[in-house]
Amino acid sequence: MRVALDIEVRDMEDLISVLTGGSVQFLAALVFLYVLLKIFKRVRYTGGKRPPGPPSLPLIGHFHHLLFGMPHHSLAKIAEKYGPLVWLELGAVNAVVVTSSDVAREVLKTQDHIFASRPPLIMAEMVFNKGQDLIFSPLNDNYRLARKIFTTELFSEKRIDSFKELRRQMTFRTLRTAFEEGHADRYINLADLMRNQFLSLTTQMLFRTDGHAQNKELLEISDELINAGWFVLEEFFPLLKPLDLSGQVRRLKKIGERYYELMDSIIDNRLKENSNSKSNTEEDFLDVLLATSNFSRLQVKVFLLDIIGAGNDTSSETIVWAITELLRHPNIMERLQIELDDVIGKERLVEEADLNNLEYLQAVVKETLRLHPVFVLGVPHYSTEATKVAGYDVPANTRVILNLYAIARDAKVWEDPVKFDPSRFLNSPVDVRGHHYEVLPFGAGRRKCMGMNLALVSVAYNIALLIHSCTISLPEGLTHLDVDVEEKFGVTVVRRNPLNLLIKRRLPLDVYRRAGLQFSDV
Numbered sequence: 148m149r150v151a152l153d154i155e156v157r158d159m160e161d162l163i164s165v166l167t168g169g170s171v172q173f174l175a176a177l178v179f180l181y182v183l184l185k186i187f188k189r190v191r192y193t194g195g196k197r198p199p200g201p202p203s204l205p206l207i208g209h210f211h212h213l214l215f216g217m218p219h220h221s222l223a224k225i226a227e228k229y230g231p232l233v234w235l236e237l238g239a240v241n242a243v244v245v246t247s248s249d250v251a252r253e254v255l256k257t258q259d260h261i262f263a264s265r266p267p268l269i270m271a272e273m274v275f276n277k278g279q280d281l282i283f284s285p286l287n288d289n290y291r292l293a294r295k296i297f298t299t300e301l302f303s304e305k306r307i308d309s310f311k312e313l314r315r316q317m318t319f320r321t322l323r324t325a326f327e328e329g330h331a332d333r334y335i336n337l338a339d340l341m342r343n344q345f346l347s348l349t350t351q352m353l354f355r356t357d358g359h360a361q362n363k364e365l366l367e368i369s370d371e372l373i374n375a376g377w378f379v380l381e382e383f384f385p386l387l388k389p390l391d392l393s394g395q396v397r398r399l400k401k402i403g404e405r406y407y408e409l410m411d412s413i414i415d416n417r418l419k420e421n422s423n424s425k426s427n428t429e430e431d432f433l434d435v436l437l438a439t440s441n442f443s444r445l446q447v448k449v450f451l452l453d454i455i456g457a458g459n460d461t462s463s464e465t466i467v468w469a470i471t472e473l474l475r476h477p478n479i480m481e482r483l484q485i486e487l488d489d490v491i492g493k494e495r496l497v498e499e500a501d502l503n504n505l506e507y508l509q510a511v512v513k514e515t516l517r518l519h520p521v522f523v524l525g526v527p528h529y530s531t532e533a534t535k536v537a538g539y540d541v542p543a544n545t546r547v548i549l550n551l552y553a554i555a556r557d558a559k560v561w562e563d564p565v566k567f568d569p570s571r572f573l574n575s576p577v578d579v580r581g582h583h584y585e586v587l588p589f590g591a592g593r594r595k596c597m598g599m600n601l602a603l604v605s606v607a608y609n610i611a612l613l614i615h616s617c618t619i620s621l622p623e624g625l626t627h628l629d630v631d632v633e634e635k636f637g638v639t640v641v642r643r644n645p646l647n648l649l650i651k652r653r654l655p656l657d658v659y660r661r662a663g664l665q666f667s668d669v
C-alpha cells in the first residue's frame with residue numbers, strides 16, 4: 148500500500164519533547180534504560196501467523212521508530228513497506244498498526260466487540276483515576292453505563308440543541324474580540340482565539356460559569372495534558388517507572404492532583420448552592436452527573452475532565468486547519484464565500500439552522516477532517532481476546548494503533564490524496580461519521596467519538612461565520628503560498644507555527660447589530 152505524505156517530516160525534536168517534556172533527563176533515562184533492559188524480558192509473540200513488521204532491535208524492539216520524525220508519518224512509511232496490518236514491539240508493549248480502510252473495518256466493525264477496549268496507559272492511571280473515566284476505561288460495565296449516560300443525557304440531540312444560544316453567544320464574543328483587534332490593525336493568533344471560545348463554551352456547558360480564574364487554570368491543566376502526549380517512556384519500559392527518569396510520571400500525577408483540587412472546590416460550591424436554593428436555571432453537565440447516583444464523586448470529576456480534554460483543542464484546532472487550507476487555496480475560499488453569499492445573502496448573519504443548506508461548506512469541513520484529523524493516531528484500542536485479522540493472528544492484550552491520518556491519505560482509495568479538494572465530497576455518499584472506513588476522524592463503532600455531532604456543528608458554524616462575515620488577511624507581504632501546514636505532534640496534531648491574522652468586518656455594521664452583536668470600537 149502507498150500512503151502519500153505532503154508534510155515535511157521535521158526532526159526528532161518534536162517527539163523527544165513529547166516524550167520528555169524537553170528535559171535533559173532524557174539522556175539519563177536512555178543510559179538507565181540500557182542497563183535496566185538487560186534484565187528486562189518482553190512478553191514475546193507466541194505461536195500463530197504474526198502480522199509482518201520491520202526488523203526489531205534487541206530489547207527495545209521497534210521503539211526507535213517512534214523517536215525519529217513524527218510517529219504518524221513514520222508508521223505510514225512502515226505500512227507502505229509491510230502492509231496495512233503491522234506488528235510492532237514497543238519495549239514491553241505489543242502493538243498492531245492499522246493503515247487501511249479494509250483492516251479498519253475489520254477492527255472497528257466486524258470485530259469491534261474484541262477491539263473496543265483500551266490499553267492500560269500511564270496517563271489514565273495518573274490523571275483519570277486508573278481509567279475510571281469514559282475515554283480511557285477498558286470495556287467493562289462501568290464503561291457501558293457511563294457511555295449510556297453520556298449518550299442519553301449529556302450528548303443527546305436535545306441537550307446539544309439546548310446549548311445553541313450559548314454557542315452563538317460564544318462565537319459572537321470571538322468575533323467581537325477579533326474585530327476589535329482588527330479595527331486597531333492588530334494581528335490575532337487564530338488558535339488562541341478559538342481555544343478561548345471553546346474553553347468558555349465547555350466550562351459553561353459543564354459548570355454554567357465562565358469565571359476567568361477558573362478558566363485560566365483549566366486551560367493550563369488542559370495544555371499540560373495535551374503536551375504530555377500519548378507516548379510516555381515508562382509505559383513501554385515499566386521497569387523504569389519507579390525511577391521516573393523522564394519526569395513524565397511525576398508530571399502527570401501533579402496534573403491530576405491540581406485538577407482534582409480545583410474540581411473539589413467547584414463541586415463543593417455547587418452542592419452548597421443546591422442546598423441553599425431551589426434553582427430553576429438550565430441543568431448543566433455537573434448537575435446531571437451529580438444527580439446520577441451510580442457515580443462516585445471521583446468519577447464525576449474524571450468524566451468532566453474527559454470533556455475538557457477531548458472537547459476543546461479538537462474542535463478549535465480543526466477550525467484552524469480549515470482556515471489554513473482556505474487561505475492556501477484562495478479559489479476554494481472564494482467558492483465557499485460565494486455559496487454563503489448566495490444562500491445567506493449579505494443582509495443577515497449565518498445561523499446554525501442554515502448549516503444543512505450549505506453543501507460546499509459541509510464539503511470543506513469533511514475535507515479538513517480528512518486531511519487533518521486532529522487525533523492522527525486515534526485513541527489506542529486493545530484486544531480482549533486472541534483473534535485473526537486480515538489472515539494474521541493477533542494475541543489478546545495487543546494495543547491497536549489506528550493511523551487515521553494515513554488511512555485518509557491512502558492513494559489506493561483517494562485520488563490525489565494530499566490535495567485539499569472539498570469537491571471530492573460533493574455528490575458523494577461518503578461522510579466522516581464513522582460509516583465510511585476510508586475517512587475516520589471520529590473513529591467508528593462502540594468507541595466512536597461522543598462529541599461528534601457537537602463538534603461538527605460548532606466547527607461548521609465557526610468557519611461559516613469567519614468566511615461570511617469577516618475579511619481575513621495574512622500579515623503584510625505574505626501570500627497564500629506562504630501559508631504552511633507544518634505539524635506539531637502531541638495528543639492532538641496542531642499547526643506548528645501560529646496563524647496570525649488580521650480580521651475585519653465584511654458586512655455592513657447594521658447586519659451585526661441586528662443579530663445582537665455590538666462593538667465597543669464604533
Ligand code: HEM
Pocket residue numbers: 281282283294453454457458459461462465520521522525526527587588589590591593594595596597598599601602606
Ligand atoms: C473535531 C473534533 C473532534 C474530533 C476529530 C474527535 C475525534 C475523536 C476520536 C478519533 C476519538 C477516538 C475514537 C476511538 O477510540 O475509536 C474520540 C473519542 C472521544 N471524543 Fe472526540 N473528537 C472531537 C471532538 C470531541 C468533542 C467536542 C467532545 C466532547 C465535548 C469529544 C468527546 C470524546 C469522548 C468522550 C471520546 C471517548 C469515547 C469512548 O471512548 O467511548 N470529542 N474523539
